[in-house]
Amino acid sequence: MPRSRVQQRLNTCSSILLALILAGVVLTMFFLGRRQPEAAQAFTPTPTPTFVSREALPLAPTPTLPFALPELPTFTPTPTVTPTPTVTPTPTPTPIPTYVAKITAELVNLRSYPSAESEVLAIIPRDEDVELVGKLADADWVRVRLDDGTEGWIFGEFLEPEPGAVIAVLTPPPTPTPAPPHIIVELANLRTGPGAVYDLITMLPRGTLFVPTARDATGEWVFGATPEGEQGWLFIQLLSPITYLNSLPVQAPPPTPTPGPETPTPVAQSPTHLAAPAAASSRGRSGLVLANYFAWYDGNAWNACNISAGDKPLRLYHSDDPAAIARHVNLALNAGIDGFTLQWVGPGDRTDRNFATLLAQSAGKPFASTVVFLRHIWPGATQANTLEAIRYLMSSYAGHSNFLRIGGRPVIFFTDVYRVPRAGGQSAQDAWAQLRAQADPNHQAIWIAEGLDPSFLAVFDGLWVYKVFHAAYPNDYLKAPTWAARARAYGDKLWVATISPGWDDRRAGCKPDIRAPSQPFVNPRADGATYRATFDAAMRSNPDLLWINSFNEWVEGTYIEPSQFYGDLYLNLTRGFAAAFHTH
Numbered sequence: 001m002p003r004s005r006v007q008q009r010l011n012t013c014s015s016i017l018l019a020l021i022l023a024g025v026v027l028t029m030f031f032l033g034r035r036q037p038e039a040a041q042a043f044t045p046t047p048t049p050t051f052v053s054r055e056a057l058p059l060a061p062t063p064t065l066p067f068a069l070p071e072l073p074t075f076t077p078t079p080t081v082t083p084t085p086t087v088t089p090t091p092t093p094t095p096i097p098t099y100v101a102k103i104t105a106e107l108v109n110l111r112s113y114p115s116a117e118s119e120v121l122a123i124i125p126r127d128e129d130v131e132l133v134g135k136l137a138d139a140d141w142v143r144v145r146l147d148d149g150t151e152g153w154i155f156g157e158f159l160e161p162e163p164g165a166v167i168a169v170l171t172p173p174p175t176p177t178p179a180p181p182h183i184i185v186e187l188a189n190l191r192t193g194p195g196a197v198y199d200l201i202t203m204l205p206r207g208t209l210f211v212p213t214a215r216d217a218t219g220e221w222v223f224g225a226t227p228e229g230e231q232g233w234l235f236i237q238l239l240s241p242i243t244y245l246n247s248l249p250v251q252a253p254p255p256t257p258t259p260g261p262e263t264p265t266p267v268a269q270s271p272t273h274l275a276a277p278a279a280a281s282s283r284g285r286s287g288l289v290l291a292n293y294f295a296w297y298d299g300n301a302w303n304a305c306n307i308s309a310g311d312k313p314l315r316l317y318h319s320d321d322p323a324a325i326a327r328h329v330n331l332a333l334n335a336g337i338d339g340f341t342l343q344w345v346g347p348g349d350r351t352d353r354n355f356a357t358l359l360a361q362s363a364g365k366p367f368a369s370t371v372v373f374l375r376h377i378w379p380g381a382t383q384a385n386t387l388e389a390i391r392y393l394m395s396s397y398a399g400h401s402n403f404l405r406i407g408g409r410p411v412i413f414f415t416d417v418y419r420v421p422r423a424g425g426q427s428a429q430d431a432w433a434q435l436r437a438q439a440d441p442n443h444q445a446i447w448i449a450e451g452l453d454p455s456f457l458a459v460f461d462g463l464w465v466y467k468v469f470h471a472a473y474p475n476d477y478l479k480a481p482t483w484a485a486r487a488r489a490y491g492d493k494l495w496v497a498t499i500s501p502g503w504d505d506r507r508a509g510c511k512p513d514i515r516a517p518s519q520p521f522v523n524p525r526a527d528g529a530t531y532r533a534t535f536d537a538a539m540r541s542n543p544d545l546l547w548i549n550s551f552n553e554w555v556e557g558t559y560i561e562p563s564q565f566y567g568d569l570y571l572n573l574t575r576g577f578a579a580a581f582h583t584h
Contacts, residue, residue: 071483112140194221308557336578344371497543504557
C-alpha cells in the first residue's frame with residue numbers, strides 16, 4: 001500500500017479520538033457547572049432555643065411517589081350471616097291463687113308487727129276486703145295486703161276468710177330490739193304469781209322502772225325486778241310496750257293459792273268510814289244513783305291497745321251476752337245503784353239490741369235504766385236521722401216498766417249537745433229547739449243536756465257533766481256547787497252531779513273514736529281518795545241525781561266494776577256513797 005494512504009488513515013483516527021476526548025471534557029464541565037459551591041460561613045454563637053409548640057411547627061410535605069399506583073378493583077367482602085337464635089318459649093307460670101277475708105269489727109288496725117303495741121299502718125272499716133298473705137303458726141295474727149299494696153298484720157279474730165281459703169304459714173318476723181319498759185299507770189300490784197289470785201308483794205308507783213326477764217305461757221304476765229331488787233309478777237299491760245315479749249323465756253308459775261270467795265278481797269284498803277259530807281243538805285227530788293254503762297265490748301276486747309291502764313274485768317265478758325248484762329245488773333244493785341245510762345248509738349245498732357236486753361234482764365228488779373243519746377254525734381248524723389232516733393227511742397222503750405222515769409216522765413240523757421247537726425245559720429240551741437218541737441212538743445219526757453252552758457236549759461230540763469277531770473284542771477269536780485247554781489238559776493231544772501274514781505285515757509289514741517279531741521292524761525285513783533273527793537264535792541251541790549262515771553268505761557279508765565287490779569274496792573266504796581246519798 002502506498003505510504004500516503006496509510007498516513008491519511010492515521011490522521012483520520014487521530015481526529016476522531018480527539019473529538020471524543022473533547023466531547024468528554026465538555027460533558028464533564030457541563031455536569032460540574034450545575035453544582036453550586038458552598039460559601040464559607042463565619043462562626044456564630046448558638047442562641048438559646050425558644051420553645052415552639054408542636055402545633056406551631058409546619059407540617060412536613062406529603063411525599064410524592066415517583067410513579068402512580070395502578071388503580072385496583074374495589075373488593076366488597078361478603079357479610080357473615082349471624083344465625084337467628086332459636087327462641088325458647090317462657091313457660092307460663094301456674095297462677096298462685098289468692099284469697100280474701102272480710103273485716104268483721106267496726107274499725108281494725110293494720111299493724112307493722114304482729115303485736116297490739118306495734119305501729120298502726122292503716123285503719124280498716126268493717127266489711128272491707130283484704131288479701132290474705134299468710135299467718136303465724138298459732139293463727140293469732142294474719143298478714144294481709146290492701147288494695148294499694150300496703151302489707152301489715154291484723155289480729156285473726158277480726159277477719160272472716162272466704163270459704164275454702166288456704167293461708168300459708170309464715171315465719172315470724174324478727175323481734176324488735178328490746179328496751180326496758182317503765183310502768184305507766186299510777187299504781188301497779190307486784191304479785192307472787194301471774195294472776196290476781198296470787199298474793200300481793202308490794203304496790204309500785206307510776207314511773208317505776210321494771211325490767212322483765214320471763215313471761216307466763218299466756219303472755220299476759222311478766223316476771224322481773226325493779227332496780228331496788230323487788231321481784232315478782234306484773235300484768236303486762238301495766239308496762240310501756242314490750243315488743244320483744246316472744247323472746248322472753250316462759251317461766252312456770254308457783255302453785256295457785258287456795259281459792260277464796262268469788263269476789264276477792266280488795267287490793268287496796270277502802271276508807272275506814274263514810275262520814276256524811278260537811279255541806280250536804282236535803283235529799284234531791286229523785287234520790288237516784290245512776291251509773292254510766294257501755295255495751296259494745298267484744299270478748300277479745302280486753303287485750304286491745306286502748307284499754308286504759310291494761311286492767312281487765314275480774315270476769316271477762318262479751319257485751320252481747322245476756323248473762324253478762326244480768327250479772328252487771330246484780331252487781332250494780334248490790335252496790336246501791338238504781339239504774340244504768342247506756343251509751344246508745346241509734347235504731348238497729350248493737351247498742352240498741354243490748355239496751356233491749358238490759359231492760360229485759362232488769363225485769364222484776366228495782367233497776368230502771370235509760371240511754372245516753374249519741375246519734376247526733378255519730379258519723380253520718382243529720383237532723384233528720386237524729387229526729388228519727390229520738391222518736392224510735394220513745395216509741396220503742398219509754399213505756400217499758402224498767403225504763404227510767406222521774407215523776408212519771410221518761411228520762412233521756414243527751415251528750416255533747418253543742419255538736420248537734422245544724423241547718424244554715426242555726427245555733428245549737430236552735431237546732432235542739434226544732435228537734436224537740438217535732439219529737440216531744442208537749443215535753444212529756446225529761447231531756448237532760450250534758451255540758452256547762454246553762455243557755456241550753458231553754459230547751460232541756462236539766463244539766464249534767466260527763467267529765468269532771470281535765471288535763472289542765474284535774475280538780476274541776478270541786479266546781480260542782482257552782483255548776484248546780486247556774487242550772488237552778490234557770491228555774492225548776494234538774495241538776496245531776498257526777499262522781500268518778502279517776503281517769504286515764506292515755507291509751508285511747510291507738511284507735512279512732514268519736515270523742516271530742518282533748519289532751520290525754522291521768523288523774524290517779526289514789527286508793528279511792530279521788531272517788532271520795534268527787535262524791536263529797538257532788539254532795540255539796542245538793543244534786544237531784546247522782547251519776548257515776550262509770551260502771552265499765554275501760555278506755556277512759558273510770559270503771560268501778562270488779563277488776564284484776566282493784567278487786568271489788570270501788571263497788572264497796574259505791575255502796576257506801578249510795579247509802580249516804582239515799583239517806584240525805
